[in-house]
Amino acid sequence: MIDIPSALHQTPLAQAFDPRRNSVNALRLGLAGLVLLSHSLKFQGHEDPLGHLTGGDVDLGTLAVDGFFALSGFLIAGSWAASPSTARYLWRRCLRILPAFWVCLLVSAFVLLPLARLLEFGSLAGFPWTGERSALSYVTSNAALFIQQYEVPGTLGGEPVNGSLYTLFYEFACYLGIGALGALGLLRDRVWPLLAVTAAVWLLTVSELLDGALLTSRSETLETALRFGSMFLAGAVAARLAPRLPMGPAGGALAAVVLVQSLVLASMAPTPEASTLVHVAIAPAAVAYLVLLAGSSPRLHRVGARRDLSYGLYVYAWPAQALLLLVGGAAWPLPVYAAASLGAGLLLALASWTWVESPALRLKSWTPAALRRDRPQGV
Template sequence: MTSREVPVAAPRAVHGAPTARRGDHAVLATRRNSLNLIRLVLALAVLVFHAYPLGGFTGKPTLLGVGLGGWAVAGFFCLSGYLIQASRDSRPVETYLMLRIARIFPAYWVCLVVTAFVFAPAAYVMAKGTIDGFLTSGPTAPLDYVLTNAFLRINSYAVGDTLTTVPYPVAWNGSLWTLYYEFICYLALAVLGVFAWWRGRIAVLVALAAVTALAVGYPHVAPYVGNDPHVANLVALAPYFFAGAAVYRWRDRVPLTWPVALLSAGLVVGASALDPQRGPVLTAAAFATALLYLGTVLPSPRWVRGNDVSYGVYIYAFPVQQLLVVFGVHTAGLWPYVIATTALTALAAVGSWYAIERPALRTARRRLDRRSGRSPVEAVPAGESVAAVGGPAAVGAAVDADRAQVGAVATSA
């Protein structure tokens, strides 16, 4: 869900401002930017959005007719497209893929194991008063939950006979499903980067136009692909990813200045107000530009700039929220519940970063350095971070669609 690897000239800015200048254009500084902070805010926005259904609270926060979670996910994909295109442009395909795998999978696998063998047993004991029968209860045994979901495509949301009496039953992690589509976008860039024609500016605009047209016209296409929800989600999310990639490719021509950011934000607001379904996707590049501008001007704490915990927040928030519901924390009210889940999720995210994510990236980099004969580089670039976070079809719609899908699992379990 960072930025040190973006290969852009980055003279140290005065007074800590996270911008650099190239000619007459403001560009994103390679190290001194606030993208980690922005991604962290987006991950927390997803947490707040999920707090309503998970805690059994009525309503949901929306903006311009789109759920807060939808905007956050779209933002993740925009930033991811920018950073991952930068990574692909600066590395051979095998190096690029190894770093992408190191960034996504180790923490993801640990999250599955912690959910299945720590959180779920605690919920089971809370409900049953004993651990007896946990390993063989319910439609999905704990080990099956880990194995069937191991390669990002979520095939089971349930762990044993747990979460049967909570407001949002059965599902232990309704956020992880988005990572599958994000990784498909990573693979798409891996393949496209092989071709010389992809290295030009026009190619990425053609790709963005194509995926945007497909997203807007998808209702007419859906019957021809069997109304496959996986295709629908990928089609809905791809425009945001490729919008970020396009902004990266055109970074020398599109200045990250306040007039451009203001115009971009105005386009997003206007289009979304007129058409909440299609407006956001049609202005995805403008949305990406506005977010990246914030990355150049917002002050960020030094620790946040050097440590990307947004991925950990994204993957642990949902199970932490469910576990606290089991223990009745939600009965104290929405905001006490949000504060408690934020605190515990932050602990899990920081632990994941220091114990799993950063060591995995360093190990991958050392192996690559040995293979290439270079001296190992100690620093872990924020640019190796994932944009965690995934996203809803047509921005907000797939959050609700996924909720319905998980609900169907709950009723059929």
């Protein structure tokens, strides 16, 4: 029988979330795996079941990315609070996202794409190393995080090299937003600045929904920013409310009901744009609550404790899956293709963590010699 008092027990988030003993890394790895599964379905010509239900961009993959952003909002708000300065905060954020991203661009352009060319044509003759819309321009055009060039003609059948990377621009933009609020002194012991920004974004979302997606139907960038920004803000607000935000099964059940309701209403929307806007107007707080409830659990705290492969899996899964298609992956049973994609993605993620991410993160406390202050003698 269900223990009703235990089910109704709620613990404040600040108490439930132990920074040293939680399941955040396991959760992020699971979310990256869900993105991989959604892409596996699409690569093999199947339809994402949730995307089919909602008729838009609210599918298993993007819902997992919603979870990433909500979790990131919570963690990044904490990262800013723990940083001695805005400059140090931004330095640490850059180290976490940029080195592995840049290496992924280089590896994709000059290792994986040539390999794909060999698998497709048996020769590198005619491979577009340089020039307009080449392997080199793929790196240089996308190096600032905003993906401007998705394809390199003559490779992968003209399909995107890596359709997952576009979200990183919005992630970093959220980092900058938190940094700006912090630099203005609007985050120290205050909740209302984040609540005000969140309310403004929500009002814009509702306005767009009522106006028939007047702006977002013309700008995919704005639509994406509203969606992921809303999720990130929900997580950041949760971080500020952590001492008073109750966490427990009852809250989780309520959040799940709200999330399901958002998906049902999204499925009833007349257009894909409206479907996304309905989801964004209703789901962020529920998504944030559910990922924080799962992430606060200590049960899987050992997963990723030494090697966090979630970021590497996210950025390398797509090109790994594309390469597997060139060796017959399209005809494999879905579980086999998904498992092979996961294995290949994890191997690349392990290489990324070992040789790029972990070494970069060791520099988080580094300060250029010119900026170091002389320390008192004897200290």
